[in-house]
Amino acid sequence: MDLIHCCVRWPWKNFPTSKTSLFQKEERLRHYNPLPLTVPAFSNRMPAQCVFSRIEGKGKRSPPPPPGGAPAKLAAASPVASRKWRSSAHALRGAPRRAQTPGSVTYVQSNLPRRPVPRSPRLRPGGAARAPGAGRTARSHPGAATCPFSAKMALASGVRFAPRALLRPWSSPVELFHHDRYRHHEPPAPVHYEDKHVSVVKVWGGTEPSRYFLITARIHKWPSGILRLGGINGDDISEAPRVCPWARRWVQTASAGPAAALSTGAGPSLPLFLLLAEWVAVMKLRNPPVNALSLELLTELVISLEKLENDKTFRGIILTSDCPRVFCAGLDLTEICGRNPAHCAEYWKAMQELWLRMYLSSLVLVAAINGACPAGGCIIALSCDCRVLADNPKYRIGLNETLLGIIAPFWLKDTYVNTIGHRASEQALQLGSLFPPAEALQVGLVDQVVPEDQVQSTALSEMARWLAVPDHARQLTKNMMRKATADRLLRQRDADTQNFVSFVCRDSIQKSLQAYLEKLRQRKG
Ligand SMILES: CCCCCC/C=C\CC(=O)SCCNC(=O)CCNC(=O)[C@H](O)C(C)(C)COP(=O)(O)OP(=O)(O)OC[C@H]1O[C@@H](n2cnc3c(N)ncnc32)[C@H](O)[C@@H]1OP(=O)(O)O
16 A cells, blocks of 8 residues: 555544544555545534433432423523423433443433534623523633533433533443533542553544533543543633643643654643544555655545545644655656656646645645655645654755756646745746755745654644644635635646646657656666
């Protein structure tokens, strides 16, 4: 396989269906199929539609259910919440029951349709205008009044609620963790603060207003094995551990999870990294010896990108190389040397498709450039949102087409100009400059230059920065910035293909490409 799909996941024994294995099992398309290009639209990548389900059983912490109806205090606090509660309770009455293990809780799929929780005009995010008479829950946290299914309601009714996202095959009971609960929740007795004691954190929920979120961490030495932090969205999720200060120490040790999967060095320990665990895929280019962009690799990349875009679990991709010393050597010259025009056309269409998909991707793309990055490799990197380059003078980056006797097409030029500006591009393109790291940073071709062993972890921290922004705002802004450039190619795609084919199929160009390839081979000898 040319491309490794590596979801940043952690080795929980009973973790829900792994995307990695799904990818691996899936049969790959072997031939290039032009895929319809989708302009990134608004998408909420958060999994939780806050639909609530009843949890059966006599869990230790489950108070007995009330005789019926919404609690009076709740009705006074929020008529909307009260109405919602009544309708959900009604809908839940017919829910199927499951066998109950003593002392645990079981989730039962609710009959409620998936639908957004309506917001009362009086219940605004941030709790600026609170419902009159709102109790401690609303006061205890600014976001608490935004969700009609308040923790108070759940507690008072004896019915515990969980977002539908939680109704997954978990081995351990998970519960909705709410403000009241964690405010009064005592920390577990402290255990050792070594990395291995907290393996992972998962975030359930979303950043939309009126949504709960929940962070689940696996703690090996805690009897329940699960740490939960929760909140109401509108909270800054990245600050979540702060809400529950005693847990911060635990959470900070959790870098062993996602970071370890990426880096051989000590992983960063910012709480935000924890959020990345479920949302970031790492794609490693692997087409030895130099990750030349063969037709097969281009096809794989396009398919993988589309899959990840359609999988709402992912919000970002870190693109890196699995080949030592080379990120990507650019176009596979053997795909355009001595080939017929039809093949060259097919190849170029695949290149266009990849650029369009990457350039307009709704995901955050971070290039972790851990090797040389000339020509087409540079274009792959420039299509990402952010570039981190390893500090090695041999790892040069730039568009060196002119040195091969070929000319970068207008959309490569546009991408260059959009990144480093007109004058710098004019100079660099004509000279075919390949920049060493320090110069690449200076000219703005890359965003960070870091020691080689920190490329992956820095890429992850950059990803954290980008993912801290709400998806829809970032996506629409990206689209606004890049659409015109992409549209230009979309309008002239066929003409661009014809231009490429007629150019590279010229005898003189074929000769110079052959000579260049020969030079590369001899250099090796
Ligand atoms: C209308 C016209 C439109 C033009 C569109 C232009 C768009 C993009 C242009 C391109 O991308 S053209 C490709 C430009 N690429 C390069 O110039 C890079 C050339 N390669 C290198 O500089 C080096 O290989 C490297 C990437 C710095 C790695 O160096 P290293 O010493 O590690 O490896 P080598 O010994 O040089 O190479 C190993 C092996 O790989 C072959 N090879 C290298 N690059 C390519 C390539 N781009 N395509 C195909 N094959 C490549 C090289 O010949 C060696 O082969 P063997 O000797 O092992 O057979």
